[in-house]
Amino acid sequence: METIQLDRHRGIGHIRFHRPEVRNAVNLRMMDELEEVLREWREDDAIKAVMLTGDRHAFVSGGDLSEFHRLTREEEIYPVMARMGRLLLELQDLGKPTIAAVEGTAVGGGCEIAVSCDFRLASDRARFGFIQVRLGITSGWGGGTRLLSLLKRSDALYLLLTGEVIDSETALRIGLVDRVFPNGEEFAGAAWDFAERVASAPLGVIREYLAIANRVRRGGMSRHEMAELESRSCARLWETPEHRTAVEAFLKKSTGTKKSP
Numbered sequence: 072m073e074t075i076q077l078d079r080h081r082g083i084g085h086i087r088f089h090r091p092e093v094r095n096a097v098n099l100r101m102m103d104e105l106e107e108v109l110r111e112w113r114e115d116d117a118i119k120a121v122m123l124t125g126d127r128h129a130f131v132s133g134g135d136l137s138e139f140h141r142l143t144r145e146e147e148i149y150p151v152m153a154r155m156g157r158l159l160l161e162l163q164d165l166g167k168p169t170i171a172a173v174e175g176t177a178v179g180g181g182c183e184i185a186v187s188c189d190f191r192l193a194s195d196r197a198r199f200g201f202i203q204v205r206l207g208i209t210s211g212w213g214g215g216t217r218l219l220s221l222l223k224r225s226d227a228l229y230l231l232l233t234g235e236v237i238d239s240e241t242a243l244r245i246g247l248v249d250r251v252f253p254n255g256e257e258f259a260g261a262a263w264d265f266a267e268r269v270a271s272a273p274l275g276v277i278r279e280y281l282a283i284a285n286r287v288r289r290g291g292m293s294r295h296e297m298a299e300l301e302s303r304s305c306a307r308l309w310e311t312p313e314h315r316t317a318v319e320a321f322l323k324k325s326t327g328t329k330k331s332p
């Protein structure tokens with residue numbers, strides 16, 4: 072891989088955006104590579120969660136303006152935008168929890184990637200901005216609509232219409248990020264700890280909750296359908312060794328500790 076670096080550790084797949092010379096801007100090559108790794112990791116049961124990071128300067132600086140600016144016409148740029156839009160849908164529907172750990176700047180498409188993840192962690196020096204408006208365009212990868220579902224409508228519209236870049240404290244207050252950790256070495260450690268906690272559940276449970284969460288996001292379910300979905304999920308996991316072992320251990324322990332009358 073040329074534009075992203077991959078590693079895996081304790082069930083977590085790590086994608087590190089790596090085009091430092093352009094603050095990790097997304098180009099066509101990066102799209103190819105992201106597509107390849109997401110398809111591979113979707114099928115890989117050893118990977119239970121996926122963490123995306125950049126570096127201390129930037130998470131991702133959006134689309135590569137030099138490369139994309141060569142495309143001047145609507146019908147030339149549309150397929151590129153739509154492709155990245157589909158890729159972020161794949162990320163969103165990966166079936167494993169995804170975590171954007173933002174240490175530096177996430178602007179434009181960088182914010183769109185972050186809001187496609189299930190969790191957003193920020194260092195105390197991270198910055199977030201839907202700055203597309205400054206270039207006279209809207210977000211093009213589905214991030215605007217995601218932001219509108221994630222935040223209070225007026226907060227989302229304010230960010231989209233002004234292109235204001237906000238710090239991590241503000242991002243936490245309005246609900247754009249879930250946790251803020253100190254910058255530096257401590258940030259990497261805290262992000263990995265968070266990812267490990269999220270990935271500690273049995274794979275079956277992770278899959279079922281992600282499926283429920285994605286179904287809820289699509290909306291349009293009656294209360295009965297929601298209850299049915301959840302009952303089915305739980306019943307499917309009933310026969311798994313994780314469930315049986317946990318219950319047997321509990322019963323054994325409670326029998327063992329019962330005082331004789």
Ligand SMILES: CC[C@@H](C(=O)O)C(=O)SCCNC(=O)CCNC(=O)[C@H](O)C(C)(C)COP(=O)(O)OP(=O)(O)OC[C@H]1O[C@@H](n2cnc3c(N)ncnc32)[C@H](O)[C@@H]1OP(=O)(O)O
Nearest residue numbers: 092093094096132133134135136137179180203210211212
């Ligand atoms: C096109 C898709 C669209 C969407 O659908 O969402 C978008 O993403 S629109 C938004 C596009 N992105 C931007 O407008 C951001 C542009 N970059 C910046 O504002 C700043 O670089 C930064 C991200 C805030 C970082 O600032 P700083 O740390 O001071 O770095 P530099 O500005 O000095 O940048 C270093 C180097 O990187 C090049 N660069 C940065 N971003 C991009 C980019 N998105 N595309 C191409 N190149 C980029 C920058 O030109 C510098 O290059 P050199 O001068 O050659 O060193």
